[in-house]
Amino acid sequence: MLIEKIVGDFGDKRRWRQYKARVKGLPGPYRASAEALERYLIYFGALSDGSTMMTMLEDLADLFERASVDGTSIRSVVGDDPVEFAETFLRNYSDGQWISRERQRLIKAIDAAEEDDDGGEGS
Template identity: 55%
Template sequence: MFVSKLIGEKRRWRQYKARTQQLPANYRAAIDAIERYLMYFGRADGAGWASMFEDLAEIFEQSAANGTLIRKIVGEDPVAFIEAFLDNYPEGGWIIRERERLVGALDRAESEAPRP
């Protein structure tokens, strides 16, 4: 099950990359920059990543087909665009687990602290 899931996500990634390679050079440069940012600051994981990147490719494919300028897609604040885009996708399980781990560790530390 795990292997087939991993292979499926890898296949979707390759399809996404093939789609982005078909974009005009300026759109491809823009989506590459967004992709790089999402790799560092994205919140999804697994299938969430695949869906997010597929949707991103669709936005840029449609925009390129319509001749929409890149700044019309992302606006004056590209970070705000990406953050709004990310709001459409659930956070990855690893982030949720790490937040729970942080809260639990702080709760334990608080309960073990000597009382004045």
């Protein structure tokens, strides 16, 4: 649809607003932690697929909502190294990262170069 190409996917925008409302509803320390992780995941993750990004963020909100309700401490959720937690969490969504497409592009280019070589190793 032309309008979605101009302003973006309406479904993802709706999901974004719903996600932000969920995070805003978290108790202070859980909200601050979720927002800090969101920032890191968005910058570090470089997700190019909006739907994958929203799924990841919704899962993050689920995690912190459950932790809040259960009274689970933030450190029990993220562990001693929040960076390691974030990067491990992100690996579950790697298909949406731009680097995944670049990895596939590299593999295809090398495969094509190998085919063009015609096996003439001694030429």
